[in-house]
Amino acid sequence: MPWHSIRGHDKALDALRRGLTQGRLPHAFLFVGPEGIGKRSFANVFAQALLCDRVPETALDPCGACPSCLQVAEGTHPDVLRVARPEDKHELAIKQIRELCLDLGLKPASGRRKVAIIDDADDMNDEAANAFLKTLEEPPPGSVLILIGTSAETQLDTIISRCRVLRFDPLPEADLAQVLLEQSVTEDPAEAARLAHLAEGSVARARGLADATLDGFRRAMIDEISDPRGFDAPALAVRLATFSKEAGKESIDQRERARLLIGELARFFRGCLWQTAGAEPPTPDPADLRAIQTLAERLEPEDVFLLADRCLEADYHVGRKINLGLILDALMHDLGKVINHA
Ligand SMILES: [Zn+2]
Structure with a gap:
């Protein structure tokens, strides 16, 4: 029954079931796919299936109602261990991984197994990943490890080779x-x-975009950038930085907001690409469509490609530890150079 709460991931579930019917349960999984599409919820239902009191794990179909299933859902099951990057940090610390490995070695409270969910596995530094290898190679009997990340490419080969990789689509x-x-x-x-x-397939992104203040900023930013008279790049960079900082005092929240907006710019420029190629841009927003048409008129396809690409580069940098103000300033400077001289 709890699988009903998971939408759009039948393919991943089928792959999981196939793996299970072909023999014994792998002891480590790596879930990969874009952020905010439900990999964590999927891992929770999987953990329920592995610990359900009523349905055998091979059925992979937890009842969702027994004490064990309820505890997993509430995040209170003593045999489900979870680690994630602390909100104010950019990395999963080696200390967290060491503690997890120690906990995994203790006897399960239910007497059955322990399930470890390692969220933000992309943010494990090499030191933490290496500390994890031995447990990943030979986990305590019965335990199952679930690593959650965005792409297999960000993981060390030594990690990938020890995991069953399950891919999730947007x-x-x-x-x-x-x-x-x-x-x-x-x-x-x-x-x-x-x-x-x-x-674009992400619940987390949709939640961010549903914020009316953010939507207002997004609208103003796109209208300004597409203004036929050009735009004031340094001033927009400052406003973007200030608005990002207003997302909260944690750097991670500020960067999240900046990434949402940079992602929106990238999507806007992709719309311009369609337009310069003579195709109808796939946008549901009439105001976006007008802005796309206005800007695309002044640009060559190769310019637009450059703009979209520059946004992806900035997004990558925001995900790292580089100063946010500097990234936004450099981004706007480069966008302005192309757009204002067109
Ligand atoms: Zn159950």
Whole structure:
């Protein structure tokens, strides 16, 4: 029953089931796919299946109602160990991994098994990853490790070779819109469809974009950049930095907001690419479409490609420890150089 709460990942579930019916349960998994599409929820239901009191684990179909299933859902099951990058940090610390390995070695409270969910596995530094290798190679009997990351490419080969890799696709738009309605992100089906389109398969992204203040900033930024008279790049960089900082006092929240907006710029420039190629840009937003048409008129396809590419580069840097103000300043400077001289 709890699988019903997971949308859009039938392919991953099928792969998991196939692996299970072909013999014994692998002891380590690496879940990879874009952020915010439900890998963590999937891992939770998997943990329920592994610990359910009523349904044997090979059925991979937890009841969702026994004490064990409820504890997993509430995050209180003593045999489900979770580690994630601390909110104010950029890395999973080696200390966290060492403690996890020690905990895994203790006897399970349920007498059955321990399940470890390692979130933000992308952010394990090499030192932490190496500390983890021995446990990954030979976990305590019965234990199952689930690593959650965005791509297998960011992991060390030594990690990948010890895990069953399960790939997750972005949610289809219709599924995402349904999730947004179910989670009351919005009550308006048209708005849910608009957010689902903008968010490109990510629930987390859609939640961010549902914020009216952010949506207002996004609108103003796109209108300014597409203004036929050009735009004031240094001033926009400052406003973008200030607005990002208003997301909260933690650097991680500020960077998250900056990434949402840079992602929106990248999507806007991709729309311009369609337009310069003579195709109808796939945007549900009439104001975006007007802005795309206005800007694309002045640009060559290779310029637009450069702009979109520059946004991806900035996004990569925001995910690292580089000063946010500097990244945004350099980004706007480069965008201005192309756009204002077109
Ligand atoms: Zn159960």
